[in-house]
Amino acid sequence: MRAAKRQIEILARDPLLLAVVVVIFAAIATFVVYPLAKVFLASVLVRGTWTLEHYELLTTRRLYRNALVNSLQVATFVGVVGTALGFLIAFVVTRTDVPFKRVLHMLTLLPIISPPFVGAISILFLFGFNGLVTKQLLQLQDFNIYGRWGVIASQIFTFAPLAYLSLRGVLQSISPTLEDAAFNIGAGKWQAFWKVTFPLALPGIFSAFLVVFIESISDFGNPLVLAGAAFPMLAPQAYLEITGSFNLARGAMLATILLLPSLTAFAIQRYWVSRRQYVTVTGKPTASTSKLVTPFAKWTLFGIVASFALLVVAFYAVIVVGAFTRVWGFDYSFTLQHMNYVFSVGLDSVRDTLLIAIVSTPVSGLLGMLIAFLVVRRTFPGKAALEFGSILSYAVPGTVVGIGYILAFNAPPLILTGTFAILVLAFVFRYVPVGIQNGIAVLKQIDPSIEEAAQNLGADGVTTFRKITLPLIAPAFFSGLVYAFVRAMTAISAAIFLVSANWNLMTVQILNQVGSGRLGVAAAFSILTIVLVMIAIAIIGFLVERTGKTTSTIRF
């Protein structure tokens, strides 16, 4: 206690910085912790009495029990298959010399920057009741894509790229010279892989699995489009309870249940797996190329990976064609009517989406860097709690956040429902954790005496952050911006609870169009979203290059 008081006294010598810390604490408490607490309270406190009756429904009502079991099964399955697929692609890209690696890489990343249920729409185009493959090619009359396998297929398509991205980093950090060393002492290729490369990558593989698991169980768009009534899942069920049956308490109960596996996976990832990551940074450049695979294995793997890339191409081609096709399944003639719809009736939501993304992105990016700076470079009481609170929202499913926000900000003292602010706040605090993590990682590589030197020359904490820290962690800042922008443009699970007549989003429009069977309009909206995201990434990339020239990187 005395130590805490002393830390505050020291911090108070820099009053502006103290004010910043207090504001951030208040903001995290209000916009991250408080809504979560409201969700939990709403599930156990009904009209002033404490009760567990809603949780008992899990045992008495088949619908809820099935939703839980289905969600867990799908998340586990998608986690395993998605991680395996991600590993294969990462292995081919980092350990073989196949052609078109760059193209493979770009195509694999495409699903990440798309609205999270583009895969689901493509699947409907291809395998739905009027699907190109199922109806036109195979002439199937009663094929039903809705249910378990539809959700699994579109989720693997959506989330395997995430596993790829993190596993590529893991495999890149494992030097091929270690494999050379194994060969040198007599190991075969198979042994070198299973005894050296694979064990070194294992913590990263497990970590990727947990990330995909969290994404899958939190996913809202794909299940809503593809699960169907016969295959209930937690996230859409919570949404239906609240918007369909107006049963807040049951929705809150399902949200709380949804939170448990996510938080457990998050805790394992953060406090167990991350401590077992092997870092093999030697500082010496490794010119060695891997000799791990035989030509036969190489081309087999390349075939699998290329198939996935072709699938991505096919899915997006279908979306593009679908956006210009009059009535899919019946009349394949060219039309601009869907695009016209987007640019007339839908224009409001395009404008709203852009505005919300453009406002929330820089706020989220700056907040992330500021929190990273405070966590790495300053001591104050409650620092660990602040770090935990600010990255917590990474693991909280959007559905839970959405329900929390309507419960928390529907009544005094803070009424925000239906406003621009509630969407911006939800996005800022939901997408800040990745920026924080990147910022922390970069800051830990930077000699703290650079910031001490600024202080020593008269800069207070906020000036030091603005003039020294922020320029130095610019790469993390910009990648945080890209992430926040992409997520703000493609978010659905939390946003769907928060949109209103005044402020609507393109993703919600897409979902509505799918719901009313107008896949062409949904496809047109999807294309526009992807194009806008790509333009934004290009602009941010241009900014990175410009600053990159002035901050000629110097390594300490």
Add this chain to the structure above:
Amino acid sequence: MASQEPRHVDEHEADLRIVGLGKTFVSPEDPSEGVVAVDDVNLSFRKGQLVTLLGPSGCGKTTLLRMIAGFEEPTAGDIFFGSARVNELAPNRRDAAMVFQSYAIFPHLDVFDNIAFGLRLKHLDRRTIQDRVDTVAGLVGLEGMTKRPPSQLSGGQQQRVALARCIVMEPRLLLFDEPLSNLDAKLRDQMRVEIRDLQQRLGITSVYVTHDQVEAMALSDVVVVMNAGRVEQVGNPIEVYARPASRFVADFIGKANFLEGRALDGTAIEVAGVRVDVPNGVPHPAGSAVTAVVRPEALTLHQTGGGSLRGRVARTAFLGSLGEVVVDVPGQGSWLIDVPNAAEVGLPGVDDEVGVTPSARSVHVLPA
């Protein structure tokens, strides 16, 4: 010499005064467990003095410097700049500019902007900043390089930027944290001379942390020898070398031979049965056990008989300008003896019996 005596700086004369300063780092896992980094340090320095804090790694010298700069919080005692107590002053409001071990050049700013950084924070006008940066860049030999990014600077030039960035502020105190440790040997000697010249010219009171005793001797008005968080001795370079206050200081600074013996009277001791005169005095009662220090250059080797003490040669080495001879003296262990002009005189063979005579005025009996 007496005027250089640093222990008697009057309170009102002191430019930097440290009173009862202590720092205990508390282990984050177990708050009851602490590591004492600095323990009850009392020091006072006059304006314009260059003071080195010298000691092995982990002796607390850097922690002491960082407390002066304000980066560490003392757990006991006070720090005064002149008559002002600065304990509660944030680092950015202390008038003490620091040169960091890693230089800590701002990598995204060019040389000019690095040097101008602190002046801009003071909102000085453009002309003044330009003039002051130009002057200082000239002073440290960086003229014509002010538009360069740090990535195009050599280690020595980065060092100069770090120094220029500090002196342009015209601070009350200059702090140096092992600034030369990243330079190669030749550049290190050159920068040492430059730092000393500049400091003398500007007359800024300076505190300089180093573990290199040669650097400390060459630079300092005052050397503060530290060990395990405590001050072992404060004195000018000759004092700490010729009259070390403890066995630790004698051993850490230069090479030392220890003579174990017994006090005979106020001006003589007995070593290995032989009477050794100590004109500098023996601060112990007759009969008590004493340790005396003699430097290798103050021992004379007798290769052809003679000498007050006898021993056997264990090892020899020819180093060019001098020869080193290690002699085992019964009951005393090994002594290192410098033989000047060894190429002409020649060195004894191993196992030869030789004589050794200490130069009386260089024998120093340790106080405790």
